[in-house]
Amino acid sequence: MTSSSTTWTDLVAISERVAPMRQLFETDPDRLAKHTIEAAGLVLDASKNRIDDALLAAMLSLAKSSAVEARRDAMFAGQKINLSERRAVLHVALRASRDAIYEADGKNVMPEVHAVLDHMEAFVGQVHGGAWTGHSGQRITDVIHIGIGGSDLGPRFACAALKAFHHTGLKVQFVANVDAHAIDDAVAGLDPASTLFIIASKTFTTAETMMNAHSARDWSLAGGVPEPELHRHFVAVSTNADAAKAFGIDVANMFGFWDWVGGRYSLWSAIGLPIALACGMDRFRELLAGARAMDTHFATAPLEDNMPVRLALIGIVNANLLGARSVCIAPYHQHLELLPAHLQQVEMESNGKSVDLEGLPVSHRTVPVIWGQPGTNAQHAYFQCLHQGTEWAPIDFVAVIDPGHRHFEHHRALLANCFAQSEALMRGKTTAEAKAELVAAGKDDAEAKRLGPHKTFPGNRPSNTIVLSRLDPASLGALIALYEHKVLVQGAIWNIDSFDQWGVELGKVLAKTIVDELEHAVPGTHDASTAALVDRARRLEAA
Ligand code: F6P
Numbered sequence: 001m002t003s004s005s006t007t008w009t010d011l012v013a014i015s016e017r018v019a020p021m022r023q024l025f026e027t028d029p030d031r032l033a034k035h036t037i038e039a040a041g042l043v044l045d046a047s048k049n050r051i052d053d054a055l056l057a058a059m060l061s062l063a064k065s066s067a068v069e070a071r072r073d074a075m076f077a078g079q080k081i082n083l084s085e086r087r088a089v090l091h092v093a094l095r096a097s098r099d100a101i102y103e104a105d106g107k108n109v110m111p112e113v114h115a116v117l118d119h120m121e122a123f124v125g126q127v128h129g130g131a132w133t134g135h136s137g138q139r140i141t142d143v144i145h146i147g148i149g150g151s152d153l154g155p156r157f158a159c160a161a162l163k164a165f166h167h168t169g170l171k172v173q174f175v176a177n178v179d180a181h182a183i184d185d186a187v188a189g190l191d192p193a194s195t196l197f198i199i200a201s202k203t204f205t206t207a208e209t210m211m212n213a214h215s216a217r218d219w220s221l222a223g224g225v226p227e228p229e230l231h232r233h234f235v236a237v238s239t240n241a242d243a244a245k246a247f248g249i250d251v252a253n254m255f256g257f258w259d260w261v262g263g264r265y266s267l268w269s270a271i272g273l274p275i276a277l278a279c280g281m282d283r284f285r286e287l288l289a290g291a292r293a294m295d296t297h298f299a300t301a302p303l304e305d306n307m308p309v310r311l312a313l314i315g316i317v318n319a320n321l322l323g324a325r326s327v328c329i330a331p332y333h334q335h336l337e338l339l340p341a342h343l344q345q346v347e348m349e350s351n352g353k354s355v356d357l358e359g360l361p362v363s364h365r366t367v368p369v370i371w372g373q374p375g376t377n378a379q380h381a382y383f384q385c386l387h388q389g390t391e392w393a394p395i396d397f398v399a400v401i402d403p404g405h406r407h408f409e410h411h412r413a414l415l416a417n418c419f420a421q422s423e424a425l426m427r428g429k430t431t432a433e434a435k436a437e438l439v440a441a442g443k444d445d446a447e448a449k450r451l452g453p454h455k456t457f458p459g460n461r462p463s464n465t466i467v468l469s470r471l472d473p474a475s476l477g478a479l480i481a482l483y484e485h486k487v488l489v490q491g492a493i494w495n496i497d498s499f500d501q502w503g504v505e506l507g508k509v510l511a512k513t514i515v516d517e518l519e520h521a522v523p524g525t526h527d528a529s530t531a532a533l534v535d536r537a538r539r540l541e542a543a
Contacts (some may be wrong), residue, residue, distance in 0.1 A: 006065070008320060008364055011058055015321040018052045020460045021426050039307045040293035040478035043467040048426040049314050049394075050322060050462050059313040062493060063303050071492040072485075076299055078103045078260070082499035083357055088260040089499045091484070092295045094268035095288035095477070104260045116255055116270050121281040123235070123255075123273075127196070128167060128280070135229035138194045143172045144186050145274040146212045147200030150263025151237075152176040153345050154480075155200075157338035158267055158275045158287065161476050164335070164404050165279040172278040175216075178208035183215050192223030192233070199236045200271055202263050204243035207508070213247065237270045262499050264345045265484060283473045290477025298485045308485030311464065315490060318394040318462060319368045328386065329372035331398040332418040333471055339398065340372035343483055350487045352503060353496040366494050376417045387425065387457055395463040397422055398479070402470035418465070428459015 018024075025031055025047075034056070035047035051059070063069075074081050078088045090109065093102035098114050126132035130139045145155060156174040159166075166172075173186045187195070197216045201209045213234075220233050235253040236244035239261075244254050255270030267275070268288060276284035294308070303309050318324040327347075329340040351367035372378065375397070385391060399418045403411040434455035438448035466482075468475040491498030517524045517534055518541070524534065 006058060006062060011055075011062065012321050014055050014058050015050065015317060018050050018055055021048060021050060021462075022428075022459065024052055025426075037305055037307045037310055039297040039301065040290065040481075041469065041475050042294075042307065042478050042482065044307050044311060044482075045465040045467065046310055046314055048422050048463050048465070049317065050460065051314065051317055055317065056313075059317060060304055062316075063309055063313060063489070066493045067495070068303070068309065068489050068492045071488060072298065075488060076102075076295075078105075078109075082262070082497060084497050084500040084502070087499070089262060089265070090258075090260040091262065091265035091268055092292075094257075094261065095291040095295065095481075097292070104258070109258065109260070112256075112258075116257065117285075119255060120270055120273055120276055120284070123253075124276045124281045124284075127170070127277060132196075133232070134193045134195070135225050135232050136193045138191070139169075140196045141170065141194040142190050143170060143196050143198065143274060143277050144175055144190075144216065145172065145198045145200060146175045146183075146209055146216060147198075147237075147271070148176040148206055148208045149345060149349075150266050151200040151202060151206075151209065151271055153338070153342045154264070154267025155272050155274045157342040158272065158476060158480075159278045160338050161335050161471060162275065162279050162283065162287075162473060164471070165283050165473065167278060167280055170277060172274045174274070175212050176208065178211055180215065183212050183219075187216070187219050192220045192225050195220070195233060197234050198273055199234060199244070199247065199249070200238070200273070201236075202239050202257070202261070202266065202271075204236070204238040204240035204247070207512075210247075217248070235273075237273055263501075264349055267480070279473065286473035287477040290474030290479075291481035292477075293474070294478040294481035294485065298481075308482055309489050311482065312486040312489035312493070314462075314464060315368075315394075315486065316493060319365050322462075324368055324392065324394050326369040326371060326393045328378075328393045328395045329370060329398075330375050330378055330395050330418075330421075331372075332375040332414055333398065333400045334374055335471060336398060336400075337374050339479075340370060342480070344370045346480075346483055347487055349501050349504070350498040351491050351494065351496060353494075353498075356495045357497060362494060362496065364494065366496060367490070375421065376414065379417065379421065383421065386461065392461050394461075395422070395425070397463055397465045398468070399465060400468045400471045404470060422463045422465055424457065424459075425461040425463055426459060428457040428461070429455065431456045 032047045037044045071081055075089050076092060078090055080086050081089050088104045090102055090104055093109050093113055096102055096110065100110055101108050102110055127140050133139055152174055159172055175182045175186045199213045220230060221227060225233055230248055231250040231253060234249055236249040237255045238244045239257055239259055241254055241256065245251060255273060257269040261269050268291060272284060298306060298308050329343055331339045347367050347370050353366055354362055356362050386393060397418050399415060431452045435448040435452040438451055487498050513524060514534055516522060518538055521538060
């Protein structure tokens with residue numbers, strides 16, 4: 001919280017006066033309308049949250065008195081809102097139209113953005129049309145994208161989500177983990193002569209990506225690709241052209257981006273090249289257009305009707321006022337399986353901070369843990385706990401109305417389950433109701449009394465439902481952008497830097513030291529546990 005006169009304690013007090021949701025629905029016929037926002041082809045039904053008129057008004061006034069609008073406008077204006085790294089945060093420019101103007105350091109970035117998009121378009125056209133071949137003249141049949149974190153999760157998720165739009169004849173895979181099983185599995189059965197690697201790394205120094213890139217290179221050479229022809233099998237996406245060149249990538253086959261694109265916000269840049277290869281450049285441009293529609297809404301809608309703002313405020317109610325320690329993401333669409341993984345990075349790498357913009361410890365919780373998997377599978381794994389456990393978690397359900405297939409019976413079952421879960425979580429079931437049901441089913445009073453507590457559901461457990469008419473590039477773009485902007489709003493209210501990620505550095509440095517110790521058998525300085533683990537690995541390797 002920045003300059004609000006309402007304190008967290010005041011907000012907690014207001015939240016404690018909110019009636020149970022069941023009652024709110026019964027007493028307010030306008031509840032659904034008040035808590036539903038439509039934008040960019042998406043519908044957010046936030047009515048099943050523990051929020052009433054008074055709390056909503058207080059949360060909106062918190063947003064107004066915090067730096068939400070200022071930070072949003074500063075982002076769109078290209079100001080350096082990533083304060084610790086002194087960088088602009090301009091992923092919105094990546095999906096802006098050709099004639100828009102977005103400035104970083106006083107320079108309009110749009111000509112460069114669209115030059116890269118045009119380069120991608122030409123390249124995708126060559127690969128799809130067969131003009132781009134491997135060294136022996138064979139068409140490219142397989143693409144392996146090598147990257148990690150933001151250079152992997154976004155495009156990996158989007159490719160999976162847009163499976164229905166994939167271009168036939170080209171298989172796109174992803175390799176991120178330094179665990180060589182990943183690269184081994186990806187290349188298994190492939191012909192190096194028809195395989196193309198995309199090396200995607202903003203810095204072109206990330207250890208995992210570099211190691212996988214070198215292994216891919218070795219595999220290509222061992223598989224008969226002559227060294228002077230490697231450039232037909234390797235392209236790069238990076239801000240570091242020199243390092244990509246030193247690796248052996250032809251400058252003509254490099255796709256650049258800029259330091260004002262954060263890794264976890266980079267799928268809209270050339271980091272999205274595998275999406276364009278998988279689905280075609282037209283579909284990629286539709287993805288950008290969907291995100292752009294959400295950007296326009298976020299930039300222009302009043303805070304009370306602003307979907308990312310509402311989603312963010314509900315998240316703050318759950319985390320800061322009601323004490324939720326995690327958020328469950330439950331997409332009811334198999335192709336959105338990787339949505340939780342992508343949002344883990346977008347939300348947790350962005351807002352997993354405990355010092356404010358001035359470097360002082362924050363006095364409140366920041367981002368909760370994000371987790372989840374698709375419904376209905378999730379229902380048979382951990383929903384028991386979400387309904388009746390002592391731990392609870394707010395849930396974001398994602399429902400898609402048009403399945404894009406003709407198995408209507410499956411789809412009705414899928415949607416019915418999605419809607420039933422949020423209803424059950426909200427309504428719950430009292431012990432009296434449970435007992436009455438048991439008696440109606442023929443149980444005697446003693447049995448109804450014995451089973452009643454086990455069949456009681458506390459209810460009043462919050463959820464959002466985000467509805468897409470269909471899962472297509474535009475709706476996917478809008479959905480991802482919705483969460484990106486939610487992050488900005490929450491970061492502004494928590495007064496933290498949402499766009500740096502210093503927390504990943506310490507482990508990287510320590511791993512480097514341990515690699516040396518494993519390789520050269522030099523003793524390191526560690527705690528007893530780490531020293532024993534290193535020693536055990538070294539002895540096993542030696543044996
Ligand atoms: O894990 C930290 C991180 O810096 C992420 O923020 C980033 O997306 C990822 O590593 C990959 O970095 P790069 O694109 O430079 O290889």
